[in-house]
Amino acid sequence: MGDDARTTPEVQPGLQANAIGFVDAVSIGLNATSPAYSLAAVIGPVVVLVGVAAPGAMLASFVPMLLIASAFYYLNRVDPDCGTTFSWVTRAMGPWCGWMGGWAIAMTGVLVVGSLADVGVRFTLLMFGQDNLASNDTVVMVLAIALIILMTWICVIGTELSGRLQTVLNIAQVAALIVFAVVAIYQGATGQGLPGAVSPSLEWINPFAAGIAALTSALLLGVFAYWGWESAVNLNEETTDSAGTPGRAAILSTLILLATYVGVAVAVLMLVGPTFLANNAGDEEMVFALIAQQALGGWGWIVLLAVAISAVASTQTTIIPASRTALSMARRAAIPAYFGRISARHRTPAVSTWWVAIIAIVWYVVVSIISKNALFDSLTALSLLIAFYYSLTGLACAIYYRRLLFKSVKAFVLIGLGPVVGAILLFWLLVLSVIEMSNPENSYGGVSWFGLGPPLVIGIFLFVLGLVFMVTSRIVDTAFWKERPSVVDPDLVPVSEGGDER
Amino acid sequence: MSLAVGFDGGESARHALRAAIALARDLEESLLIVCGVAPAGGMGEEYDVTEEAIVEELAPAVNEAVMLARDAGVEAEAILVDADPVGALETVMEERNPRMLVVGYGQSGRIRAALFGAVAPKLVDRAHVPVLVVP
Numbered sequence: 001m002g003d004d005a006r007t008t009p010e011v012q013p014g015l016q017a018n019a020i021g022f023v024d025a026v027s028i029g030l031n032a033t034s035p036a037y038s039l040a041a042v043i044g045p046v047v048v049l050v051g052v053a054a055p056g057a058m059l060a061s062f063v064p065m066l067l068i069a070s071a072f073y074y075l076n077r078v079d080p081d082c083g084t085t086f087s088w089v090t091r092a093m094g095p096w097c098g099w100m101g102g103w104a105i106a107m108t109g110v111l112v113v114g115s116l117a118d119v120g121v122r123f124t125l126l127m128f129g130q131d132n133l134a135s136n137d138t139v140v141m142v143l144a145i146a147l148i149i150l151m152t153w154i155c156v157i158g159t160e161l162s163g164r165l166q167t168v169l170n171i172a173q174v175a176a177l178i179v180f181a182v183v184a185i186y187q188g189a190t191g192q193g194l195p196g197a198v199s200p201s202l203e204w205i206n207p208f209a210a211g212i213a214a215l216t217s218a219l220l221l222g223v224f225a226y227w228g229w230e231s232a233v234n235l236n237e238e239t240t241d242s243a244g245t246p247g248r249a250a251i252l253s254t255l256i257l258l259a260t261y262v263g264v265a266v267a268v269l270m271l272v273g274p275t276f277l278a279n280n281a282g283d284e285e286m287v288f289a290l291i292a293q294q295a296l297g298g299w300g301w302i303v304l305l306a307v308a309i310s311a312v313a314s315t316q317t318t319i320i321p322a323s324r325t326a327l328s329m330a331r332r333a334a335i336p337a338y339f340g341r342i343s344a345r346h347r348t349p350a351v352s353t354w355w356v357a358i359i360a361i362v363w364y365v366v367v368s369i370i371s372k373n374a375l376f377d378s379l380t381a382l383s384l385l386i387a388f389y390y391s392l393t394g395l396a397c398a399i400y401y402r403r404l405l406f407k408s409v410k411a412f413v414l415i416g417l418g419p420v421v422g423a424i425l426l427f428w429l430l431v432l433s434v435i436e437m438s439n440p441e442n443s444y445g446g447v448s449w450f451g452l453g454p455p456l457v458i459g460i461f462l463f464v465l466g467l468v469f470m471v472t473s474r475i476v477d478t479a480f481w482k483e484r485p486s487v488v489d490p491d492l493v494p495v496s497e498g499g500d501e502r
Numbered sequence: 503m504s505l506a507v508g509f510d511g512g513e514s515a516r517h518a519l520r521a522a523i524a525l526a527r528d529l530e531e532s533l534l535i536v537c538g539v540a541p542a543g544g545m546g547e548e549y550d551v552t553e554e555a556i557v558e559e560l561a562p563a564v565n566e567a568v569m570l571a572r573d574a575g576v577e578a579e580a581i582l583v584d585a586d587p588v589g590a591l592e593t594v595m596e597e598r599n600p601r602m603l604v605v606g607y608g609q610s611g612r613i614r615a616a617l618f619g620a621v622a623p624k625l626v627d628r629a630h631v632p633v634l635v636v637p
Contacts, residue, residue, distance in 0.1 A: 009579075009580050009581065009582055011539055011553065011557060011582045011583065011584050012581065012582065012583050012584065012593070013583075013584050013593075014538075014540065014583050014584045014590065014592075015585070015589065015592060015593045015596060082547065082548065082549035083547075083551070084547050084548055086548075087548065087551075155543070158543065159542075160542060160543065160544070160586075316543070320543045320544075321547045324541075324548040324549075324551070324552055325547070325548060327548060327551060327552055328548040328551045328552075331551055331554070331555060340555060342552070342555045342556055342559055344510065344511055344556055344559040344560045345510050345511060345512050346542060347538075347540065347541050347542045347552075347556050347586070348541065348542050348543065349552060349555070
């Protein structure tokens with residue numbers, strides 16, 4: 001035969017064993033956003049911040065996400081390596097921007113995991129009626145750390161929940177939220193709401209009703225709630241069982257998500273009103289549990305279960321992108337090669353996964369100790385990171401495709417204008433948030449560190465840390481720093497979008 | 503005709519490999535050494551980079567396996583498939599029609615098997631050729 005046993009054979013494609021059906025495709029779109037957990041984490045703070053403008057804020061924060069999802073879609077299409085923001089931005093804009101984009105993604109994993117575990121543990125305890133334990137921060141922290149270790153271990157050994165089970169969990173999660181919203185709205189409408197509950201008015205759709213400072217914080221939390229949604233648009237015809245499925249599934253999952261988020265915001269206002277939430281603002285995580293029990297009484301455990309499962313499952317959708325981005329950075333010599341070590345038996349990036357978890361645990365403990373509103377601070381800081389790397393991605397898309405943008409209207413709008421507007425919106429939100437949080441009077445719950453809002457301090461700290469590591473890497477001058485920006489290969493782009501693909 | 507053995511570089515895979523080599527030699531068949539190299543955790547997000555890393559990591563063990571078979575006088579070929587280990591064996595079963603699949607069985611107990619995704623039980627469900635499980 002003449003082949004040398006030393007050379008490694010090419011990887012052959014596997015059978016497309018189970019092409020994804022419509023229902024599963026819809027579920028994938030919902031999976032990555034973790035709607036139950038996201039709502040539990042943000043709805044309290046959002047209503048406290050902007051009161052009756054909460055539904056409007058949830059709607060408004062969707063707009064930039066929609067535009068950036070278009071960027072993810074088009075970058076994914078022409079990327080043979082199924083990359084993330086790190087590889088795309090490096091390819092489009094060069095190593096400096098790419099490095100910070102990758103860093104931002106890795107840090108999102110670190111910031112969110114502690115909160116996920118915390119919510120997962122608390123809501124599980126509440127579900128079993130252990131209200132005292134759920135309020136005991138030390139107990140919760142210990143259990144949360146154990147949960148983080150468990151979920152990380154599961155990620156490292158590569159256990160995959162069956163697709164069916166995931167679909168059932170996702171649909172059930174959304175169903176529980178919708179049931180809650182419907183019941184709460186009904187109770188509010190029939191006068192069974194708490195004193196302080198408010199009646200719906202058109203004003204609720206206006207995000208600006210409560211002023212700009214509060215709105216920017218609320219929009220940031222909205223960005224967090226929709227984070228991950230772009231995976232809904234990343235399915236394609238090869239993975240699904242029919243040609244129209246990906247598009248229809250993406251649209252349906254989007255509508256379901258929007259309806260759920262806005263619906264729950266309306267329900268919370270109609271059932272308990274802003275004053276209840278302001279009075280319970282110190283307990284921001286548990287607030288949603290209280291509201292659920294208010295609406296559903298003995299059946300409240302359904303919502304608690306949905307949130308707990310959502311939080312725990314969400315560890316997979318957040319740890320994996322972070323650890324794989326770190327792997328990619330290590331293999332391209334942007335960070336030390338040590339972080340690129342994998343477990344071949346489990347087919348996972350073991351080293352980077354454990355490091356994300358370790359740093360996440362340390363982070364979680366430190367922030368819980370030094371911050372009064374730890375959840376809000378971490379998630380808001382996280383949203384700053386998300387806004388940063390999403391806007392980078394939007395820019396990268398337009399820049400990468402720049403030679404093709406003027407060849408068709410579709411290309412210009414969907415690949416150029418849309419993503420750039422999305423990037424500008426998110427960047428504007430970022431800048432505005434920085435300005436607002438620089439004013440200690442605006443801080444949530446009246447807390448400020450060094451005269452700045454805590455999320456801003458966290459954000460600045462992480463950004464500067466990233467700069468330090470990046471410059472260190474640059475000084476070492478690895479191969480990564482020799483990469484140069486390029487443009488998209490026209491042969492990969494369909495003619496209707498300005499390319500040459502036949 | 504040939505035999506196909508699932509291989510991932512681990513202890514139980516080596517047992518299976520030795521058994522498969524002995525069997526292939528006695529039956530005078532060739533041996534397909536099959537590796538599933540798809541990253542766990544699904545599509546998207548640096549999938550190909552992760553897969554490259556997995557292939558690099560497995561390459562020495564796979565090459566060693568091929569040499570071991572050839573030293574025993576068995577014609578051997580390594581096949582890397584973009585799938586999980588079960589999917590990889592399924593693919594080879596459909597495309598190369600081996601007369602038998604050989605796999606190791608390292609996990610004891612139902613729960614460990616479920617957690618670690620034991621190949622043997624899933625394979626037996628889906629195979630239409632005999633499956634030899636090497637404990």
